[in-house]
Amino acid sequence: MKRNYKYSSVFLIQLIMVLIIFIIGRLFGNLSTDVEDLASSLYRYISILLINIVLIIFQFMLARGLIYNRMGSIGEYMDNINYLKFKTFGVCFVIMLIPYIALATLGASVASALTADMMVNGEISSLSSLFGLAILVLIGQVIYGAFTCYRYFLAADHPQASFGELFKNTFKLGKNLFGKTIKTYLKWYILPVIIFALLAGLITNTNKGMTSIGILSILSIVFVIYAIISSTIVLGELSNHYLDYNSNVKYEDNSVVYES
Structure with a gap:
């Protein structure tokens, strides 16, 4: 079912979020360049932590606003921060943390394999495998994002709902809405990224020097605006997917249980 939303409020709040993230990135990026490696790494970790907190x-706020304040003002959407509990934050943070742990584990394994390859062959002989692995990681991130975006x-x-119920039902809901979610991602994210990459490659191959840089810069700005x-x-x-699916929700002992 199609519903009306005040997209201007959602857009402006997203813009505020992006600006805050940009300021955090710039601030800690500048700090990390003026210190030694250990402190620089610490600043990067703090930056990542703060950015993830801002995202959550x-x-x-946006998710609750889209459920309860669909045509609300920016202030009404922002007021939803008052409903963010520590348990709720914790669930979202843990789900967001899982890919970082998986990537760190994978990165350590890849680094170990590359070191062994260098020691045996004197060079890295599996660059094509690394490229394939990068593609698989990207696909994995998209799939994980589709499973957990609700x-x-x-x-x-x-x-x-309890911490465990929210965690479990996030993946149940993601599984049941996976088809609709992937279609949405394909239409608005994946296909535009492919088109952007093809255009960038075409511009790079057909233009040289400052002309290429200028066109790519304009294209990048347009793409960032499009992304927001x-x-x-x-x-x-x-x-809409979530609210349409809500008819399948059962309540048992004041807890929410999604059908498989």
Whole structure:
């Protein structure tokens, strides 16, 4: 069912979020260049932590707003921060943390394999395998994102659910809505990224020097603006998927249980 949302409020809140993330990145990026390696790494980790905290807070506000304040003002959407509980934050943070742990583990394994390859062959002989692995990691991130993208809606809509219920039902809901979610991602994210990559490659091959850099810079700015606009539309579509699916929710002992 199609619903009306005040996309201008969602867009402006997303823009505020992006600006805050940009400021954090620049601030800690500048700090990390003026210190030794150990302190630089610490600043990078703090930066990543703060950025993820900002993402969770803003995504929760938007998710709850899209459920309860669809045509609300920026202030009404922002007021939803008052409903963010520590348990809710914890679930979203743990789900967000899992890919970092998986990538760190994979990175350590790859580094170990490359070191062994260098010691045996004197060079890295598996660059094509690394490229294939990078593609698989990217696909894995998209799939994981599709499975977990409703966590904010679920947490905002069922504050009474326990940590375990929210965690488990995030993946259940993601599985049941996977087809619709992937279609949304394909339409607004994946295909535009492919088109952008093809255009960037075409521009690089047909133009040289400053002309190529200038066109790519303009194209990049356009793509960033598109990314913010499209993410606003995607949030609306995900909200529709979630609310449409809510008819399949059962309540047992004040807990939410999604059908498999």
